[in-house]
Amino acid sequence: MNWFIDTISTSIGKKLLMAVTGLGFCMFLLIHMIGNLTLYGGKDLFMAYVEHLHALSPLILAAEIGLVFFACVHVATGLILFLENRRARPVGYAVKKNAGGRTFGSATMPYTGFIILCFLILHLINFRFIEQTPDAIFQAVSGTLSDVSFKIIYIAAVFVVALHVRHGFWSLFQTLGANHLKYMPMIQAIGIAFALLALAGFGLIPIVIGFIA
Amino acid sequence: MSAKRINLTLKVWRQSAGEIIGSLKTYSASDISTDMSFLEMLDVVNENLIKNGEDPIAFDHDCREGICGMCGSVVNGRAHGHESNTTLCQLHMRHFSDGDTIVIEPWRAKPFKVIKDLVVDRSALDELIQAGGFISVNAGGAPDANAIPIARETAEAAFNAAACIGCGACIAACPNASAMLFVGAKVSHLSLLPQGKPEAKKRARQMVRKMKELGFGNCSNEAECEAECPKGISIREIARLNREFIKAEFS
Ligand code: HEM
Ligand code: SF4
Ligand code: FES
Numbered sequence: 001m002n003w004f005i006d007t008i009s010t011s012i013g014k015k016l017l018m019a020v021t022g023l024g025f026c027m028f029l030l031i032h033m034i035g036n037l038t039l040y041g042g043k044d045l046f047m048a049y050v051e052h053l054h055a056l057s058p059l060i061l062a063a064e065i066g067l068v069f070f071a072c073v074h075v076a077t078g079l080i081l082f083l084e085n086r087r088a089r090p091v092g093y094a095v096k097k098n099a100g101g102r103t104f105g106s107a108t109m110p111y112t113g114f115i116i117l118c119f120l121i122l123h124l125i126n127f128r129f130i131e132q133t134p135d136a137i138f139q140a141v142s143g144t145l146s147d148v149s150f151k152i153i154y155i156a157a158v159f160v161v162a163l164h165v166r167h168g169f170w171s172l173f174q175t176l177g178a179n180h181l182k183y184m185p186m187i188q189a190i191g192i193a194f195a196l197l198a199l200a201g202f203g204l205i206p207i208v209i210g211f212i213a
Numbered sequence: 214m215s216a217k218r219i220n221l222t223l224k225v226w227r228q229s230a231g232e233i234i235g236s237l238k239t240y241s242a243s244d245i246s247t248d249m250s251f252l253e254m255l256d257v258v259n260e261n262l263i264k265n266g267e268d269p270i271a272f273d274h275d276c277r278e279g280i281c282g283m284c285g286s287v288v289n290g291r292a293h294g295h296e297s298n299t300t301l302c303q304l305h306m307r308h309f310s311d312g313d314t315i316v317i318e319p320w321r322a323k324p325f326k327v328i329k330d331l332v333v334d335r336s337a338l339d340e341l342i343q344a345g346g347f348i349s350v351n352a353g354g355a356p357d358a359n360a361i362p363i364a365r366e367t368a369e370a371a372f373n374a375a376a377c378i379g380c381g382a383c384i385a386a387c388p389n390a391s392a393m394l395f396v397g398a399k400v401s402h403l404s405l406l407p408q409g410k411p412e413a414k415k416r417a418r419q420m421v422r423k424m425k426e427l428g429f430g431n432c433s434n435e436a437e438c439e440a441e442c443p444k445g446i447s448i449r450e451i452a453r454l455n456r457e458f459i460k461a462e463f464s
Contacts, residue, residue, distance in 0.1 A: 011391075011393075011425050012454075014431060015431060015455075084430060085388070085431055085433070088389055089323060090323055091321055092321060093290060093321055095289055095316045096287070096290045097290030098437065099297075099437050100437075100440040102388065106435050106436075174448065174452050174455070175434065176459075177456030179449045179451075
């Protein structure tokens with residue numbers, strides 16, 4: 001195991017941790033969004049989905065443990081990278097302009113990541129650490145999201161997630177070494193499409209929730 | 214196109230020695246021909262400084278034809294200035310307008326200590342090369358050029374990576390002061406060729422570890438390096454370095 005610790009302590013090793021856990025989050029985000037789409041089908045469909053999900057409880061527990069572990073790794077490694085990168089340039093520039101590589105999304109990764117972490121905690125308090133019956137969950141969702149300030153927080157958080165994914169998606173392929181003239185334009189396009197899909201899929205829920213309840 | 218004459222205001226980083234605190238000082242550069250290179254413009258300014266008994270601005274340079282990698286400063290926030298695929302010595306004054314203010318700063322990164330003014334110590338790049346950016350050969354009689362077949366595409370790919378002149382602009386431009394483009398270029402160049410393959414694993418592992426030891430930052434795929442590299446080295450070389458590293462570590 002020593003060699004493994006040694007490998008992931010290197011610069012690229014830490015990036016690989018970010019990429020693998022980030023990929024895990026992207027897959028989770030997709031599945032989570034597909035599940036939530038049932039909300040657009042009305043209360044009954046959503047409740048049926050919750051029931052089905054809970055019927056898989058041992059699997060769900062395993063996934064939750066995995067996600068918490070991934071989150072710890074992603075956040076801790078992200079923090080280390082952020083601090084190391086700040087230390088790498090003790091004296092900054094009086095004038096510094098972007099040359100065209102950097103995007104708003106890439107420049108804000110540590111900050112959007114931190115906002116997602118804060119939102120995640122709120123999100124779990126709202127919908128996870130409550131009574132876990134389909135009815136209670138539906139009440140919590142429709143109740144919380146009909147509050148204007150929660151509507152705004154949730155929509156803003158989805159924007160932030162979309163921004164994080166917009167850079168993170170292609171970036172994780174680059175980190176894993178998958179950058180080829182033939183495929184990178186497609187990976188870039190999928191990343192943008194995925195970010196927009198997540199934006200629409202999650203972001204519209206707080207807007208339409210009033211019509212569902 | 215005939216040369217114009219322009220007047221400029223320069224704000225130049227002056228630091229008389231590494232341990233002394235520096236600052237931006239303002240100079241005027243008058244009657245500059247637009248046919249001059251950026252370094253020739255600095256020469257003119259320095260001539261005047263010397264005439265007035267002042268200390269001339271120290272800057273690195275050698276070939277002045279974009280091939281040696283000695284020159285380089287951050288000009289108005291851009292490494293080697295705002296023209297793409299151009300070293301500072303090949304940046305011409307016709308890309309500036311009369312009355313412009315130009316801020317000139319040295320490369321900034323923890324491993325690059327300022328020696329004087331715009332001159333920084335880039336020996337960290339040499340240390341990176343010493344960590345594995347070479348092939349070990351037992352020199353004997355020169356082999357026939359066609360003794361080792363190399364596909365043309367492979368040779369071209371290796372040559373693209375070998376175009377790196379080691380100027381350090383990628384590190385200066387990187388928001389994280391990471392040396393991944395420089396190391397990526399070297400690892401790619403050598404690992405693509407049969408002569409470099411026997412040491413490919415060792416090279417990737419050692420050069421990556423050396424980056425951290427020297428205090429360079431971590432890549433966060435901002436792609437600023439690629440946009441500033443005067444030799445147009447692509448971040449695909451970084452992806453190849455990542456592949457080489459993964460292969461080396463996990464096998
Ligand atoms: C829990 C809060 C989160 C924090 C604090 C966080 C932080 C970060 C940071 C700082 C980076 C940039 C690392 C670097 O390149 O130097 C990053 C990359 C990334 N994040 Fe997050 N993130 C979080 C949540 C998420 C979520 C929910 C997803 C996916 C839906 C995600 C997906 C990614 C991806 C794909 C990358 C790119 C990995 C790479 O460049 O190889 N992150 N994260
Ligand atoms: S990769 Fe480009 S910018 Fe970096 S040192 Fe080589 S030539 Fe200069
Ligand atoms: S002086 Fe040689 S590259 Fe500019």
